[in-house]
Amino acid sequence: MPRMVLAALVLLAAVGLMAGGYQAGRLGLGRGLGPAAASEQGQAGGPARPVSDRILYYRHPDRPEYAAGPRQAENGRDFRAVFAGQDVEPEDPATPATATAAAQPTADGPRRILYYRNPMGLPDTSPVPKKDSMGMDYIPVYEGEDQDGSTVRVAPGRIQATGVRSEPVARREVVRPIRAPGTVELDERRVAVVALRAEAFIERVADVTTGNRVRRGQPLLQLYSPDVVAAGAQYISALGIPAGASLANADGARRRLENLGVPPQLIAEIDRTRRIPQAFVWPAPRDGVVLERSAVEGMRAPAGETLFRLADTSVVWVLADLPERELGNVAPGQTVEVRPRGLPGRTFSGRVELIYPQLNLQTRTARVRIELPNPDGMLLPGMYAEVEIAAKGAGPMVAVPNSAVIDSGTRQVVILDRGEGRFEPKEVKLGRRGGDFVEIREGVAEGDRVVVAANFLIDAESNLRAALRGLTAGAPATGEESK
Numbered sequence: 001m002p003r004m005v006l007a008a009l010v011l012l013a014a015v016g017l018m019a020g021g022y023q024a025g026r027l028g029l030g031r032g033l034g035p036a037a038a039s040e041q042g043q044a045g046g047p048a049r050p051v052s053d054r055i056l057y058y059r060h061p062d063r064p065e066y067a068a069g070p071r072q073a074e075n076g077r078d079f080r081a082v083f084a085g086q087d088v089e090p091e092d093p094a095t096p097a098t099a100t101a102a103a104q105p106t107a108d109g110p111r112r113i114l115y116y117r118n119p120m121g122l123p124d125t126s127p128v129p130k131k132d133s134m135g136m137d138y139i140p141v142y143e144g145e146d147q148d149g150s151t152v153r154v155a156p157g158r159i160q161a162t163g164v165r166s167e168p169v170a171r172r173e174v175v176r177p178i179r180a181p182g183t184v185e186l187d188e189r190r191v192a193v194v195a196l197r198a199e200a201f202i203e204r205v206a207d208v209t210t211g212n213r214v215r216r217g218q219p220l221l222q223l224y225s226p227d228v229v230a231a232g233a234q235y236i237s238a239l240g241i242p243a244g245a246s247l248a249n250a251d252g253a254r255r256r257l258e259n260l261g262v263p264p265q266l267i268a269e270i271d272r273t274r275r276i277p278q279a280f281v282w283p284a285p286r287d288g289v290v291l292e293r294s295a296v297e298g299m300r301a302p303a304g305e306t307l308f309r310l311a312d313t314s315v316v317w318v319l320a321d322l323p324e325r326e327l328g329n330v331a332p333g334q335t336v337e338v339r340p341r342g343l344p345g346r347t348f349s350g351r352v353e354l355i356y357p358q359l360n361l362q363t364r365t366a367r368v369r370i371e372l373p374n375p376d377g378m379l380l381p382g383m384y385a386e387v388e389i390a391a392k393g394a395g396p397m398v399a400v401p402n403s404a405v406i407d408s409g410t411r412q413v414v415i416l417d418r419g420e421g422r423f424e425p426k427e428v429k430l431g432r433r434g435g436d437f438v439e440i441r442e443g444v445a446e447g448d449r450v451v452v453a454a455n456f457l458i459d460a461e462s463n464l465r466a467a468l469r470g471l472t473a474g475a476p477a478t479g480e481e482s483k
Contacts, residue, residue: 184382194282196307224278
């Protein structure tokens with residue numbers, strides 16, 4: 001016997017000893033021998049199998065209903081105790097205990113045994129009952145029942161005890177999260193500077209410094225500008241000329257004040273008082289945080305020099321760098337969750353606003369812009385953040401829970417629930433993964449039932465290894481009878 005086969009036999013025998021103390025011959029595929037068949041086997045050439053006094057569960061006296069402890073049916077009859085060694089096939093009160101292994105009665109008449117096959121799943125069969133080299137009984141294969149050896153049959157009691165659960169295959173939206181690092185940045189559209197369009201002298205600076213928040217219209221500077229004073233005097237002079245003759249001149253003088261960036265409040269004050277103040281107040285152009293202050297009392301400010309730099313932080317950007325291979329799974333409008341490293345436990349929700357139209361040639365990444373509301377100012381520019389984008393597929397697709405797939409590395413298999421304790425392994429081809437589901441591209445169809453819990457217990461309990469080999473090995477060859 002080859003060394004690998006011998007090792008497999010020893011491993012599976014150990015699994016059989018740990019699976020509740022049952023005989024290892026009952027871990028094979030197909031139908032095991034019930035108590036009556038065990039008695040028949042004893043008559044055929046081996047001793048009758050003893051039944052343990054350990055109670056596994058309790059069974060309804062009339063129908064396949066089970067309980068973990070003693071219980072009474074609705075008609076007052078007690079549930080029947082099922083002992084270790086009897087939990088192979090569901091007991092049928094209508095089936096006499098003298099039914100033989102050679103022909104089991106069914107609704108359509110007695111079933112004929114086609115052959116007996118190796119309990120360890122080896123390609124070896126026998127036309128008569130026999131034992132293998134380890135003393136385990138060969139398993140009967142009945143006419144019309146799992147002749148290809150690819151279906152596993154498990155007693156309902158064991159299904160209940162092991163927690164086997166199945167659910168139908170359905171079409172689902174498979175959402176795969178894409179994670180990337182990101183940084184919090186200012187919204188470029190919400191940054192403003194305070195600069196003059198004419199030369200001026202700063203007489204006083206408001207009590208605001210870098211980091212302070214200011215409101216729109218709040219006074220920032222008090223200054224004197226010769227150009228503004230001259231334009232204001234011209235405007236007052238034009239207003240004093242009789243109406244009609246001075247209309248064009250007044251409009252031109254007012255336009256000059258506006259071109260110098262004079263605040264509307266100052267122009268309104270000139271209209272009302274017909275005087276121009278020597279020093280006037282320059283207000284904040286928007287709400288925001290002072291990012292930079294370069295204005296100093298008494299300084300001369302040339303035209304165009306930045307005196308203050310303000311930023312509105314009520315809305316910020318998060319810029320994330322995505323690997324090039326993920327670009328096809330991201331589109332503007334997708335939901336994003338942002339977790340700043342500086343705020344453990346806090347999660348902010350936003351949407352992809354823009355995918356920048358160029359790659360970073362050194363890192364082979366593309367930049368994605370996410371817009372986030374920041375009303376309480378907790379997100380600070382420069383913060384590092386973890387970005388998770390919910391990447392969806394092309395619509396609902398056939399998918400099963402991740403727990404339904406048995407992945408050996410080279411083969412992926414699900415177990416189909418055929419009903420009445422019958423299970424069939426099915427090789428599948430997987431697609432996208434996302435959340436708790438995986439796409440099935442080939443192997444199962446919508447509506448099939450797959451085992452999603454305790455599928456590995458079915459593997460150990462019923463020798464699924466032989467069933468998987470049966471997917472490619474073809475029909476079992478008939479071996480020589482034991483002597």
